[in-house]
Amino acid sequence: MGRQVAIVGVGHSKFGTRHDANIAELAWESIRQALDDAGVGQEDIEYFVVSNAGGWSSEPLPAVVVGEYAGLNPKGTVRVEAACASGSAALKLAHDIVASGQADIVLAVGIEKMNESPTPTVVEYIGRAGNFFWEFQNFGLTFPGYYALYATAYMHKYGATEEDLCRVAVKNHYYGARNPKAQFQREITVEACMNSRYVAWPLKLFDCSPITDGSAAVIVASEEIARKLTDTPVWIRAIGAASDTSNLSKRTDFTSLRAAVEAARMAYRKAGIDPENPVKHIDVAEVHDCFTIAEILAYEDLGFAKRGEGVKLVREEQTYIGGLIPVNLSGGLKAKGHPIAATGVSMAAELTRQLRQEVEKERQATINKGIALAHNVGGTGHYAYVTILSLEKPSK
Amino acid sequence: MGRQVAIVGVGHSKFGTRHDANIAELAWESIRQALDDAGVGQEDIEYFVVSNAGGWSSEPLPAVVVGEYAGLNPKGTVRVEAACASGSAALKLAHDIVASGQADIVLAVGIEKMNESPTPTVVEYIGRAGNFFWEFQNFGLTFPGYYALYATAYMHKYGATEEDLCRVAVKNHYYGARNPKAQFQREITVEACMNSRYVAWPLKLFDCSPITDGSAAVIVASEEIARKLTDTPVWIRAIGAASDTSNLSKRTDFTSLRAAVEAARMAYRKAGIDPENPVKHIDVAEVHDCFTIAEILAYEDLGFAKRGEGVKLVREEQTYIGGLIPVNLSGGLKAKGHPIAATGVSMAAELTRQLRQEVEKERQATINKGIALAHNVGGTGHYAYVTILSLEKPSK
Numbered sequence: 001m002g003r004q005v006a007i008v009g010v011g012h013s014k015f016g017t018r019h020d021a022n023i024a025e026l027a028w029e030s031i032r033q034a035l036d037d038a039g040v041g042q043e044d045i046e047y048f049v050v051s052n053a054g055g056w057s058s059e060p061l062p063a064v065v066v067g068e069y070a071g072l073n074p075k076g077t078v079r080v081e082a083a084c085a086s087g088s089a090a091l092k093l094a095h096d097i098v099a100s101g102q103a104d105i106v107l108a109v110g111i112e113k114m115n116e117s118p119t120p121t122v123v124e125y126i127g128r129a130g131n132f133f134w135e136f137q138n139f140g141l142t143f144p145g146y147y148a149l150y151a152t153a154y155m156h157k158y159g160a161t162e163e164d165l166c167r168v169a170v171k172n173h174y175y176g177a178r179n180p181k182a183q184f185q186r187e188i189t190v191e192a193c194m195n196s197r198y199v200a201w202p203l204k205l206f207d208c209s210p211i212t213d214g215s216a217a218v219i220v221a222s223e224e225i226a227r228k229l230t231d232t233p234v235w236i237r238a239i240g241a242a243s244d245t246s247n248l249s250k251r252t253d254f255t256s257l258r259a260a261v262e263a264a265r266m267a268y269r270k271a272g273i274d275p276e277n278p279v280k281h282i283d284v285a286e287v288h289d290c291f292t293i294a295e296i297l298a299y300e301d302l303g304f305a306k307r308g309e310g311v312k313l314v315r316e317e318q319t320y321i322g323g324l325i326p327v328n329l330s331g332g333l334k335a336k337g338h339p340i341a342a343t344g345v346s347m348a349a350e351l352t353r354q355l356r357q358e359v360e361k362e363r364q365a366t367i368n369k370g371i372a373l374a375h376n377v378g379g380t381g382h383y384a385y386v387t388i389l390s391l392e393k394p395s396k
Numbered sequence: 397m398g399r400q401v402a403i404v405g406v407g408h409s410k411f412g413t414r415h416d417a418n419i420a421e422l423a424w425e426s427i428r429q430a431l432d433d434a435g436v437g438q439e440d441i442e443y444f445v446v447s448n449a450g451g452w453s454s455e456p457l458p459a460v461v462v463g464e465y466a467g468l469n470p471k472g473t474v475r476v477e478a479a480c481a482s483g484s485a486a487l488k489l490a491h492d493i494v495a496s497g498q499a500d501i502v503l504a505v506g507i508e509k510m511n512e513s514p515t516p517t518v519v520e521y522i523g524r525a526g527n528f529f530w531e532f533q534n535f536g537l538t539f540p541g542y543y544a545l546y547a548t549a550y551m552h553k554y555g556a557t558e559e560d561l562c563r564v565a566v567k568n569h570y571y572g573a574r575n576p577k578a579q580f581q582r583e584i585t586v587e588a589c590m591n592s593r594y595v596a597w598p599l600k601l602f603d604c605s606p607i608t609d610g611s612a613a614v615i616v617a618s619e620e621i622a623r624k625l626t627d628t629p630v631w632i633r634a635i636g637a638a639s640d641t642s643n644l645s646k647r648t649d650f651t652s653l654r655a656a657v658e659a660a661r662m663a664y665r666k667a668g669i670d671p672e673n674p675v676k677h678i679d680v681a682e683v684h685d686c687f688t689i690a691e692i693l694a695y696e697d698l699g700f701a702k703r704g705e706g707v708k709l710v711r712e713e714q715t716y717i718g719g720l721i722p723v724n725l726s727g728g729l730k731a732k733g734h735p736i737a738a739t740g741v742s743m744a745a746e747l748t749r750q751l752r753q754e755v756e757k758e759r760q761a762t763i764n765k766g767i768a769l770a771h772n773v774g775g776t777g778h779y780a781y782v783t784i785l786s787l788e789k790p791s792k
């Protein structure tokens with residue numbers, strides 16, 4: 001149903017503290033790369049979707065500021081927000097616009113300048129990323145606090161330790177150290193992580209993704225156009241999307257994000273992936289490790305491990321290259337950085353280059369199944385998007 | 397190309413100052429009506445698009461707050477923003493999602509609580525709805541100030557007067573007085589308008605749309621589903637979308653909004669409407685009268701009148717029922733109210749009911765061509781969406 005859609009160009013800014021670029025300049029850094037990569041000009045883009053959460057931004061209309069600077073007027077545009085999953089939502093909409101036949105070439109760009117700062121501060125703003133009225137204002141829950149609830153529940157139920165959480169950070173820093181676009185480019189040890197200060201027990205500083213400025217861009221095209229533009233189109237095989245309650249107090253299980261389970265189920269069904277054993281289909285994944293516990297939950301929510309056994313993948317180093325399924329070879333949100341609304345687009349850009357075997361050699365996955373997965377969560381599982389990319393064109 | 401998509405249910409809250417309802421309750425007011433109107437339940441909605449600008453909102457994740465309260469979990473969702481055109485952008489995306497085959501039934505809901513208030517204040521926030529860095533912060537331009545530039549340019553070039561602008565307000569209050577959902581339900585006179593205080597010369601208080609709380613909802617469905625649900629599907633025949641420069645200083649003509657011209661051109665081409673004489677095809681229109689001058693520009697940008705002759709339509713009362721083409725029979729943004737991101741969805745809900753001949757008798761257009769047009773502008777022509785609805789299914 002609908003037309004097939006492929007990624008034909010990707011771009012990715014340097015992630016980090018980017019006081020050298022304003023929001024439009026930082027967006028252009030990735031847009032320009034994506035245009036060059038696709039071999040198209042601004043005039044070829046028929047619509048552009050700008051992913052920006054940006055409650056902290058001085059510019060309340062980021063899409064038009066980016067549009068003017070990037071030379072995209074008079075093309076139609078919209079800004080989208082799905083919290084930390086905004087980038088994947090932008091990619092879904094770009095996909096659907098092309099699949100519907102309303103446009104042949106669409107740009108999705110994710111941009112966030114978190115260090116631009118604000119009233120409220122960026123930390124307070126992120127703390128509100130749940131239900132502000134009940135849980136932030138009345139109970140004082142902060143964003144690390146939300147995920148700490150999941151961490152303690154998981155540790156209690158399955159015997160995971162703080163060291164186990166730190167092992168996720170160690171892996172992601174290992175790969176971040178090999179990714180020139182990553183915010184943190186040094187390895188860390190379990191000891192360093194264990195010695196870092198508590199943010200919200202049991203989560204320590206090194207369990208948390210950082211405050212990041214950055215942008216990423218993806219250009220998608222219809223099959224006919226994609227075939228003309230590139231010999232290596234990366235097909236968007238399926239996208240699953242789901243939501244969960246705004247209030248965490250309305251949830252019953254803190255060892256899984258229901259929205260992620262649902263989004264994965266949808267994506268696997270559309271993509272023809274066996275939900276009982278998805279790793280047999282998938283070469284490489286990027287998952288939403290906003291906190292280390294979130295990566296372990298992702299393994300289980302995606303079916304990479306049985307319930308309670310995600311932590312075993314960590315202990316056995318099964319998500320390094322050469323293991324059962326390599327995860328977050330970009331460094332993940334933890335080390336690559338997490339510019340909120342750019343993250344989902346960054347995942348798609350990274351996985352496109354992984355499938356094309358273009359990334360730095362030490363962090364290149366072995367590609368033989370030709371399928372990659374992105375798992376992108378907004379808030380504390382308030383939103384979830386799971387995207388399946390493939391080298392092979394999907395069958396109808 | 398793509399599947400045909402129809403509006404199968406609409407809902408509309410009372411617009412006004414709504415301290416009686418929080419953002420989720422106010423959204424539910426229209427969602428519930430739309431579900432009832434379509435004859436579907438929450439479980440039938442496969443994805444929902446939430447239109448909310450809401451830089452002033454305490455809830456930074458409006459889509460999830462609305463989703464929980466409206467019982468829409470675990471369906472996928474996203475929040476979209478295209479300034480005052482957000483609602484039309486939401487409808488476009490809902491349309492494209494269904495047209496692409498990714499879903500059969502999608503909800504678009506627009507919600508704004510402008511009186512919830514904030515730092516910055518709502519007036520300051522709207523003032524930033526251009527290029528904050530250059531034009532708001534450095535030159536102190538406010539939102540009425542932006543449109544005042546257009547008003548003075550138009551008056552200078554074509555000899556329109558302040559009385560002419562007031563005549564637009566008089567018409568829209570005339571119809572608002574007949575719309576129970578409108579914020580302002582009383583008629584005004586040209587004299588009263590002329591005696592109202594200046595906000596940004598030549599625009600006076602009665603030239604300006606108000607600060608409004610409100611929501612509107614539209615449910616769209618694929619042809620197959622629409623046929624089962626209703627005998628009067630209203631087809632989304634075409635949507636045009638365009639953008640213009642963030643900085644007004646980069647524009648050369650202040651008597652037209654280029655983005656609106658471009659969006660209309662796209663929509664007319666897709667819908668098979670003669671751009672030289674569109675009124676021969678169209679029964680009724682809702683246009684974006686955020687300020688009275690904007691309605692006159694809209695007449696010309698849409699081709700309802702030649703350049704410089706939009707003001708003649710006003711003087712001759714050609715946009716009342718019985719005239720050349722009735723415009724803003726809802727009361728328009730001016731009298732119905734303008735809850736930023738709800739406005740575009742409100743236009744689609746209103747026009748659906750006009751085409752079905754369901755609105756109050758005194759403000760019901762004569763429907764014999766079966767086509768209605770919505771013109772929705774974001775910022776000062778930063779965004780524009782033009783949507784064509786029809787009783788007859790579009791030909792491929």
